[in-house]
Amino acid sequence: MAHLRDVPDDIDEAVAVRMDRQRILHSGDHRFAMLVEEWVLRTVIGDSDTMAGALGHLISVASLPSVSLGVIPLGTPRGAGWPVESFTMYDDAQVNVELVSAHLTVTQPGEIAEYTKVFAELSGIAVYGAQARSLITAAIDAFG
Template identity: 90%
Template structure:
């Protein structure tokens, strides 16, 4: 990584550097001694451990081998590989148009068998109606000043929903009740979206949980929206960027968060009642 343009990436590099330093210290080695054994310039350890340089796979293997910490090699390599592509600015992704963004995730969706989705902002994309998707993407195009190929992007996302009916994919979806009460587009579009949500939630492949307003939050604290693709990857939605998590330890944290959020959600008849009440509230 030649330069760091995001504070999030910088923090991730610094955290990785601290882990490398801890491994070295636990092994009883000075930075100068490790550099000598690795045949590096002695400043390289400082650059790696202070997050000024992103370590290569070879660098990490050298650290863990010389420090007799090979059990941590795979986890550290996964972390380092994820940092480079983890934090992708929305504008960079979308500058070629929203249709391309929608197309870009197709291979990931096809190979994933178990989807776990938590949404604290909008109805999950795979469960959206066409009018609701159009309203969401229109807002995105306006806020981020990206090419307005809305119709094409909506068509791609609607076509993607075929995955709900094919193959052995399974979808566990969680939404906060306030998502159902937030009008996206106009009231007619929102009512249609909620009716569509009730319909797709009845599919055998879909489990929909709603976390009711007023639920005590000793656990299952509201967090950023995220999607888990099997146990291989988590995509997190931020205001300014799209965060991809591949490090096993961090994926485990999202697994725990999803389980806690699932435990306080309601399902089946109770979930449908909450959606129906949101429709009625639209008048």
Template identity: 75%
Template sequence: MSSSSSVQQARQALGQRLREVRKDSGLTARALAALAGWHESKCSRIEHGRTPPSDADIRAWTLHCGAQEQAADLIATARNIEGMYVEWRRTERTGLKGAQEAALPLFERTRRFRMYQSWVVPGLLQTAAYTTAVLNTIVNLRQTPDDVAEAVAVRMERQHVLRSGHHSFAVLVEEWVLRTMIGDTEVMAGQLGHLISVASLPSVSLGVIPMGAPRGSGWPVESFTMYDDDQVNVELVSAHLTITQPREVRDYTTTFNELSAIALYGAPARSMITAAIDSLG
């Protein structure tokens, strides 16, 4: 699922709701545009999801359609859509620490975490040295303010949820994540050893998807984290995508289950991690 398709589907759904409001009022698109003082094509662009409506657009729409009681809900929906796709540069413009802190309330209230990583070891399972290497790369790539030390401290503090007794973590990683060099050999050896240790926690289930596993429907996809059945955060190169629509959340549930089915757990997973450590030489 791409970021553009998910946001576009949400915009189209909002457009359909606005179209129903207009049709219920008995107005044509041309008549509504005339009343609102818009170009006659604007209603069509909004209804087909090509132009996102502003708060003022929605207020005018509902006013002229005699549906002002729906304005607040429609505005909230529109704002949520625009918040689905957020560029990393926007969230990290004042530094990485703030981006890490912003996630704390979500982590605290979530009881069931499901994580799939095709890029790096998941943040909750990272060592401080590994996190430092990852965030240094982000600073260099995105030219964000360098507050890596502070951001690492926040992420390490966030890991207390692993041992709180109120959360469960189902984690899936592709085997190549274990063999992708982040930092140097010392950093990687420490990270892989930590992965074996944290996988023994009662709250954590760690699955490793072997590179040679036959792929049916469980093909590699973008990295994502599911927070209960309420929200999915998807990691993209330039941005992160927040999924909250139940149908789309169910799509990620299906994908996670399919990937889980081809992962190895327990001793076989530990063997793959140990082999990755041995390969460091």
């Protein structure tokens, strides 16, 4: 990806920073609700070992009491207007949106409310617990 965006190839440093950020999962009184589409679990970034390790880590993190992980299964019917961009919500104060060319920070209450509604609707079609782990495990198995 670095070559596509003409940025330095600093994968090792980026991984170290992301791993350090994960300490928040184990400290304080934070709650995290995450959703992922099943097709994302099967999208190869790196190699099979990298993917299996990342998905195994996802299963581990999903078992933490502070984490709720939902997986939206392939083929789940949905209406029009679903977001194609990835977004992160920080309570009702801020939404960060990742685009190909930019990172947007949304702070307007009306716009945050739209993301809150979409997240609630997507949460309603996701599976959790054993069903989510089963989909993640199937993706790991597919990598051989």
